[in-house]
Amino acid sequence: MKHISHQIRRISLISLILSANAFALDTEFHGFVDGRAGMRTQNDPYEDQQSLAEIRAQLDSLTYLDAFTLQIRADLVYDALADDPEKIDLQTGEGFIDLREFNILFTPVDWADVKLGRQILTWGTGDLLFINDLFPKDWNSFFLGRDTEYLKAPSDAIYASLFPSFGSIDIAYTPRFDADRYIDGSRISYWNQGLNRIAGQDAIIKTDVPNNNFEDDEIAARFYRSVKGYEAALYFYSGFWKSPAGADPVSGKATFPNLNVYGASAKGTLGSGIVSTELGYYDSRDDSGGGNPFVRNSEFRFLAGYERELAKNFSAGIQYYLEHMMDHNDYLDGLPSTKYAADENRHVVTLRLTRMLMNQNLILSLFTYYSPSDHDVYLRPVATYKLDDHWKLTANGNFFIGQYDHTFFGQFKNNNNVNLGVRYSY
Amino acid sequence: MKTGIIAALLLGLTTGANAELSVDEIVTKANEAAYYAGSDGRADVTMNIVDKSGSTRTREFTLLRMNTKGGSQKFYVYFKKPADLYKQAYIVWKEVDENKEDSRWLWLPALNLNKRIAPGEKRTSFVGSDFVYEDVSGRNLKEDTHELVETTATQYVVKNTPRNPGDVEFSYYTVMIDKDTFLPRKAEYFDKNGKLYRTVEATKVETIQGFPTVIESVVKDLNTGGSTINTFSKIEYNIGLKEASFEERFLRRPPREVTR
Known part of the structure; x- marks a missing residue:
């Protein structure tokens, strides 16, 4: 009986909300249609020559209700290169629908906001x-040259x-x-540790x-x-390595070992630019001693950056980034051979150059990652031109240069690609 | 400067009480009339950017402004059009102290990213228009020296010369200020060779809630042949904004004042 009255109360509450909303309903619709095609600029023995061939239509709706805001943003995708177009996996974004956002945002008390559902964080x-x-993160989208917004994969949170x-x-x-949409070999060839060579569709990572x-x-x-005018932050994370960072010695499958991260950052103005710094300790909890060869070591990570305008409509940003392995000797001891071992310290320097021309309708940018320790480079030029308030053209290249096949960017050397995109936004 | 003072004195003899104002008083009153009306305010802005061939791009946004302590101000800009700027938001904390830089943040909704903007970019075009960022929030009076060069029956003409010429693209600019309302009506910018290359003009003015208010302004770039027309609507003053609305929280969750 109590249960029934509870149900009735719930139903009347729902109908009350719905009827209230019928008067307050206020939805905005936007979106775009985006076509993109790309190809590898060299042969890759393990991948298709075409790197991108897809059309996506994004529908973005935002509804203001009295009690909350409802956001739905979904991409309908036709991907000519998808291996199984029938399959839909909202987690990995495979299939004809990639649900980017589906959430409600509300303010339960004055001093708090809550966003519930699928969202980009x-x-x-x-x-x-x-x-x-x-x-x-969606590393496939990033390296294949989809719009930068696709580097962020959605979270259900x-x-x-x-x-x-x-x-x-x-x-x-x-x-x-929510794992990364990691490099698994299906679209991008990579260094396979088990095979000690670059692999791709011949050795898709099973996880x-x-x-x-x-x-x-x-x-x-x-x-x-x-x-003191700086935005200071402390961070904590408890979960898993977001991309495969270990292996199960029995099944041979790649794993996502437990991970805690403790970090801090600061950002603010310095002179006429913005300075930032961030650090984090990656505690690989399944490998506290560092000697487990099947689990990635704990790491200390650090970055410092500075960006400023060099001239009108021309800006530059430079960053230094460090990944320091905590127990490098134990790591080396655990390897069957140290030939393809990672260094104790991975240093990376990045440079972003952005030039805006023609009333900011033409934007040329070049983002460069260079690792002096890994001896590899990733160049990412992007040109976008806004034809008018609706049409936009994009040209992008992704170029990987490396002395060795097993380093972070060096492993992608057969994935150099160029692509063209056209987008109509409404 | 000296001729300016002499001119002001001479004109003061003929034009009555207002002319006794010093140039600093004039530019202060003009700055207040142009940027400080009420304790806060809102407006919907339609920006038409016309290039020399006549093709037009349109931006629509809602602007909130609030006066805070000691002449400082906070601004909130929320974009509605075009589609690729939809839901982008932009916050400025304008500082008037000489040793303090403005703080500016841009919210990119697709990335859920709050991007801090470098303070050096004040003279850069605002979203591709002929307005620069500094036109939106106002140029700090302390950045220039001011000189009253002419007083007509209805206007003061003030010449403004930058203290740090290296920071800006102009060598000086003149502003014509209405005597009755103290609203700046037209600014003319001269390049390093003394050539007029840019004008900003208040083309329509109305009194709203007792405040003389620009409801249309036009900027022309004489070098490129481009122009931008700003039309303001739904203007309201003293709407009771809270300072908290200009924090990061409200980049993620735009306040009702801008979404409705």
Whole structure:
């Protein structure tokens, strides 16, 4: 009986909300249609010559209701290169629908906002480098040359922002681990450690993804406030390595070992530019001693950056980034051969140059990653031209140069590609 | 400067009480009339950017402004059009102290990214228009020296020369200020060779809630042949904005004042 009255109350509450909303309904629709084609500029024995051939239509709807805001943003995709167009996987974005956002945003109390559902999450200070941002990334989209927004993959999470007087707190709880859309060999060839060579579609990485609701969960938290004009932040993450970082010696599958990250950052103005710094300690909890060859070592990561305008409509940003392996000797001891071993320190320098021309309708940018320790380079030129308020053309290249096949960017040397895109936004 | 003072004195004898104002008082009053009306305000802005061939691009945004302590101000810009700028938001904390830089943030909704903008970019075009960022929030009076070069029956003409000429693309600019309302009506910018290359003009003015308000302004770039027309509508003053609305929280969750 109690149950029934509870149900009735719930139904009447719902109808009350619906009838209230019928008067307040206020939806904005936007979106775009984007066609993109790309090809490799050299032969890749393990991949298709075509790197991109797809059309996507994004529909973005935002509905203002009295109690909350509802956002739905989905891409309908025709991908001529998809291996199985019938398959739909909202987690990996495979198939004809890629649901980017589906969430409600509400303010339960004055000092808090909550966003519940599928959403894109970002934080941290790096420019295309991430230390404390452990939200899922889509590395395939990034290296294949889709729009930069596709580097961020969606999370299914509850995101609570609290605003007490002493600062701001964000907590993202993901009940089921959201892995990166990692490089698995199906679209991009990579260094395969087991085979000791570059591989691709011949050796697609099989993984064992932690996928139990509320057990294989992730929590990411940030506390930030202004300190003497600088935005200072502390971070915590508990979850898993976001891309494969280990292997199960029995099944041979790649794994996502447990990971905790503790970090901090600061960002602010210095002279006429913006200076930023960030650090993080990656505690690879399944390999606390560093000697487990099947689990990635713990790491200390650091970055520092500075960006400013060099001339009108011409800006530059430079970053230094370090990945330091905590137990390098133990790591070396665990390897059957040290021939393809990673260095104790991976140093990376990035440079972004952006030039805006023709009333900012033509934007030329070049982002360069250079690692003096790995002896490899990733060049990412992008040119966009806005024909008018609706049409936009994009040309992009992704070029990988490396002395060795096993380094982070060097392994992608057969994936050099150029692509062209045309987008109509409405 | 000296001739300016003499001119002001001479004109002061003939034009009555207002002319006794010093040039600093004039530019201060003009700055207040142009950027500080009420304790806060909002407006919808339609920006038509016309290039020399006549093709037009349109931006629509809602602008919030709030006066804070000691002449500082906060601005919130929320874009509605074109589609590729939809939901982008932009916050400025304008500082008037000489040793303090403005703070500016841009919200990129597709990336859920809050991007801090370098303070050096003040003289860069605002979203591809002929307006620069500094036109939106106002140029700090302390950046220039001011000289009253002419007083007509209805206007003051003030010449403004930058203290740091290396920071800007002009060598000086003159501003014509209405005597009755103190609204700046036209600014003319001269390049390093003394040639007029840019004008900013308040082409329509109305009194709203007692405040003389520019409801249409036009900037012309004489070098490129381009122009931008700003039309302001739904202007309201003293709407009771809270300073908290200009924090990062409200980049993620735009306040009702801009979305409706």
